[in-house]
Amino acid sequence: MKLSQGLAAVGLSFAAIAAHAEVTGTVTAITDYNFRGISLSANDPALQGSIDWAQESGFYAGAWASNIDYGDETDGDLEVDLYLGFAGAFNDDLGYDVGLVYYTYPSSDDIKDYPEIYAGLTYKWLELKQWYTNDYSGSDNDAYYTEANASFELPADFSLSLHVGYNYGEGYDAAPAEEGDVQLKDSQYMDYSIGVGYTLGHFDLGLSYVGTDLDKGDYLFSDEDVFKSEDRVIFSIATTFPWSNE
Numbered sequence: 001m002k003l004s005q006g007l008a009a010v011g012l013s014f015a016a017i018a019a020h021a022e023v024t025g026t027v028t029a030i031t032d033y034n035f036r037g038i039s040l041s042a043n044d045p046a047l048q049g050s051i052d053w054a055q056e057s058g059f060y061a062g063a064w065a066s067n068i069d070y071g072d073e074t075d076g077d078l079e080v081d082l083y084l085g086f087a088g089a090f091n092d093d094l095g096y097d098v099g100l101v102y103y104t105y106p107s108s109d110d111i112k113d114y115p116e117i118y119a120g121l122t123y124k125w126l127e128l129k130q131w132y133t134n135d136y137s138g139s140d141n142d143a144y145y146t147e148a149n150a151s152f153e154l155p156a157d158f159s160l161s162l163h164v165g166y167n168y169g170e171g172y173d174a175a176p177a178e179e180g181d182v183q184l185k186d187s188q189y190m191d192y193s194i195g196v197g198y199t200l201g202h203f204d205l206g207l208s209y210v211g212t213d214l215d216k217g218d219y220l221f222s223d224e225d226v227f228k229s230e231d232r233v234i235f236s237i238a239t240t241f242p243w244s245n246e
Contacts, residue, residue: 021053021054021055021056022053022054023051023052023053024051024052024054024240024241024242025049025050025051025052025240025241026049026050026052026238026239026240026241027047027048027049027238027239027241028047028048028049028236028237028238029045029046029047029048029236029237029238030045030046030048030234030235030236030237031045031234031235031236032044032045032046032228032232032234033046033048033066033067033068034193034208034210034234036145036165036167036191037165037167037189037190037191037192037193037210037211037212037214037229038191038212038227038228038229039225039226039227039228039229039232040066040068040069040070040079040227041066041067041068041069042069042070042071042225042226042227042228043225043228043232044069044225046066046067046068047066047067048064048065048066048067049064049065049066050062050063050064050065051063058086058087058088059084059085059086060084060085060086060087060099061083061084061085062082062083062084063080063081063082063083064080064081064083065078065079065080065081066078066079067079068105069226070110070111070226070227071226071227074108074110074111075107075108075109075110075111076105076107076108076109076110076111077107077108078105078106078107078108079103079104079105080104080105080106081101081102081103081104082101082102082104083099083100083101083102084099084100085097085098085099085100085118086098086099093123093124094121094122094123095121095122095123096119096120096121096122097118097119097120097121097122097129098117098118098119098120099117099118100115100116100117100118101115101116101117101118102114102115102116103115103116111137111138112137112138112139113138114133114135114136114137114138115133115135116131116132116133117131117132117133118130118131118132125150125151125152126148126149126150127148127149127150127151128146128147128148129146129147129148129149130144130145130146131144131145131146131147132144132145136169136170141169141170142169142170143167143168143169143170144167144168144169145165145166145167145168146165146166146168147163147164147165147166148163148164148165149161149162149163150162150163157198157199157200158196158197158198159196159197159198159199160194160195160196160197161193161194161195161196161197161208162193162194162195163191163192163193163194163195164190164191164192165190165191165192166188166189166190167188167189167190167191168188189212189213189214189229190212190213191210191211191212191213192210192211192212193208193209193210193211194208194209195207195208195209196208202239202240202243203237203238203239204237204238204239204240205235205236205237206234206235206236206237206238207233207234207235207236208233208234208235208236209231209232209233209234210231210232210233210234211229211230211231211232212229212230214229
C-alpha cells in the first residue's frame, strides 16, 4: 500500500471514530478549589475549565485546568490535568470506570508533576472509587485515596450529593519540613462533603459544605488560608458547551 493510501485509510478511520464521539467544554467559577478536603487556591475563588472527548464505545479523554495558590514560598499559579479512561456498564444498575490522570503544573518549578490511576464501580446512586499513585507530587512515594459518593435527584431540578474520602500512604509524609513550608504531619485523614445542586437553564449551581478530620495544627505553613482544611462552605456555577436546545 502506498503511503498516501495508508494516510487516507488512517484519516478515514479517525473520521469514523469522530463521527461517533462528542466533544464538550465546561467552565466553572467556584469560591474555593477544594481537592480532597484541602483548599488548593488558598481559600480564594478559582476559575476552572475543561474540554472532554467521549466515544460511544466508552473511551474518553480530556484536559482540566484551574488557578492554584500554594503560598508565597511556592511558585506557580496554574494546574492542568490530562486524563483518559474507559467507562461502561455491566447492566442497567452496575457500571465501571477506569483511567489515568496526569497532574501538571506548567508555570511552576517547585510543584512536581505526577500520575494517578483510578478504578471505580457505580451501583444506581452509589459510587465507590480507588485512586493510587506511586509518585505522589513527585516524591517517589505511594499514596492512596478511597472514596464513596452518592447522588440523588430531588424535585424541582434540585439534587443532593454526599461524599466521604480517605487519604493514606507514604506520599503525605514526603513534603519538606522546614519552617514556612507545607507538611502534613499525619499521613492518614478523612474528608467529607454534602452538597445541593440546582439547574437553572444552561447553568448548574452548587452549594457544598466540605471539611476534614484534620486539626488546624496538622499543617505547618505561614498563611492560615494556604491548604486550608477546616470546614467551609463552597459555592459554584458551571455551564457546559455546546448548549442544547432542550
